[in-house]
Amino acid sequence: MNMDFRILRVDLTNKTFKEEVIEEDLVKKYLGGRGLGAYLALKEIPKGADPLGPENKLYFFSGPLSGIATMSSSRFTVVGKSPLTGSYTHSNAGGNFSYWLRFSGFDGIVIEGMSDKPVYLAIIDGKYELKDASKIWGQWTGSATRMILKENGFPEDETKAGVAVIGPAGENLVKFAGIRASDYERFAGRGGLGAVMGSKKLKGIIVYGKRNLLNTVIDREKFFKANSKVLEKIIKQDTTKTLHAYGTNVLMQIVNSMGALPAMNFTTTMNTEKISGEYIKSNYVVATHGCHDCPIACTQMAMVTTGPFKVSGEEIKYEYESTWTIGPNIGLNQPEPVLKLQKIANELGLDIISLGNTLATTVELAKKGKLKLDVDWGDAAVFQDLAYKIAYREGIGNELAEGDYALAMKYNEPNAFQGARGQGLPAYDPRVFKGFAIAYYTANRGGDHLEAYAPTWELFGVPEKTDPLDESEAGIEKEVKIVKWNQDIFAVVDSAVFCKFENLLPNVDTEQDFADLLNAAFGWNMSQEDIAKIGERIFNVERLFHVKEGKWVKDELAPRMREPVSSGPAKGNTASKMFDEGIKRYYELRGWIDGKPTKETLERLGLEEFESLVS
DSSP states (O other), rough: OOOEEEEEEEEEEEEEEEEEEEHHHHHHHHSSHHHHHHHHHHHHTTTTTTTSTTTTTTEEEEETTTTTSSSSOOOOEEEOOOOOSEEEEEEEEEEHHHHHHHHHHOSEEEEOOOSSEEEEEETTTTTTEEEOTTTTTTTOHEEEEEEEEHHHHHOOOTTSSEEEEEEEHTTTOOOOOEEEEEETEEEEOTOOOHHHHHHHTTEEEEEOOOOOOOGOOHHHHHHHHHHHHHHHHHHTOHEEEEEEEGGGGGHHHHHHHTOOOOOOTTTOOOOGGGGSSHHHHHHTTEEEETTTSSSSOOOEEOOOOOTTTTTTTTTEOOOHHHHHTTTTTGTOHHHHHHHHHHHHHHHHHHHHHHHHHHHHHHHHHHHTTSSSOOOTTTTTHHHHHHHHHHHOTTTEEEHHOHHHHHHHHHOOGGOOOOOEEEEEEOSOOOOSSSSSSHHHOOOSSSSSSSSTTTTTHHHHSSOOOOOOOSSSHHHHHHHHHHHHHHHHHHHHHHHTTTTTGSSSSTTOOHHHHHHHHHHHHHHOOOOOOHHHHHHHHHHHHHHHHHHHSSSOSSSSOOGGGGGGGOSTTTOOOSSHHHHHHHHHHHHHHTETTTTTTTTHHHHHTTOGGGGOOOO
């Protein structure tokens, strides 16, 4: 039996559908998810296409192991051309959407063209149709999810079917609008692909079915043995238990204790005790759950039941990155306004990291007298008001809806933008976690912690312990090699599609684990080296999208990262030496010149069809 990857192409302009099968040879080269999406996007999205025009496409892809492996494999990746950066992006979400997508009869969806009126896509038991969304258009993400479930005969319970929707931010083409996925408040946030859905008048997608995925497994006994082996390794880890107990925000105090948690747009540090995972767990968390088939279950759901920041009757999904970006990043360190703002962002359908980045840039510009707005660090009420204005593009919100990079460039203050490739940075200062001095600025989708996660080795010693402040020749060499390795492996993880947490743990042999699972499931003969090469191939294909566009090809360090950390335990550190010396070695390892793959590199990776882009 061949491993065929079934996709549904949906032409919104003509309201037509086309079923396709991706042949096994292509699946073996790119898997699914991020990899297959990147390959098709490079081939199919025309150079210079308007991200908010009909030529842009969205690739909602699960992976060949999604819904089969029982260790947090219910994730999906969305790929397209970003309205925020003007070039390639990918965004990933958990929950249960990927699981139900595969059970619906398809492994991926390609959205093309542009509808003339609001619609949503329903795929139920292999049958599909576009439905009128005029009554749902304008609804916040939670309400829209429940309405779509109810219209299709499901209870208003997000566990019963997979739903992906946009909120007002996507409808109003906010450049950093995200896509909310079901079970609960999961987001494919980065890159603004929610705005692409909005431009296409696609309010959402619902998927459900009873497809027997185990029929695709060649050797069930061998597969379940490999699956159980990985599952056992995950369950017994102390990291797993800690994540379950406190969620990702357990990192808040750890990172801050090293002086690596930036505050006020990467200008200082601040006390974070009351927004730590431990404090919020003790005072606000009311439930813990996980994505479908997840042994970690790290999701913490909080409630604010009294006071001016009360969220009446609603649980709030909160994370480390989101707590930082609309917390210390904008001068807030009290839990209730931080939690309330996260709920607002989730309901409006905003990428919360970019929201915080944009608000931080806004405050800096206002304090410099460049932007005529009465706002200062820690202005919780003003930030809430600005979030609404951004989502609806009202007043000053229309300007802020373009994002932090566009805002900084408009006022000729490039130093007010802390990011790469037009996308703002997450919650780790690369002047301290120096692996991020390479990982952030070489990330294909722009400022990003999940194309390679430096704290894995700098904090936890996985795959090996490094000193985050070591800028010796040997230290730089080690960091660069691990960044490159991690980028390749995470490209595989995002294409299989799995949760990254299972690949951040000690004693998890990612390459061999994936080889064992894929070989047993589909009768392949993959080696560890083959798995690593798949990741490297995917990462190069993504870079080729930038080469084709002629945008964001060369990797550059943000100006502020050349300035020393002003306070805290890491005071005086910069990212300059790690980046300037490391990027040269990085290009050597990649087989690139100034950020661009060479012809020889493409040939080595079996990418000869794209040689014209580099010749």
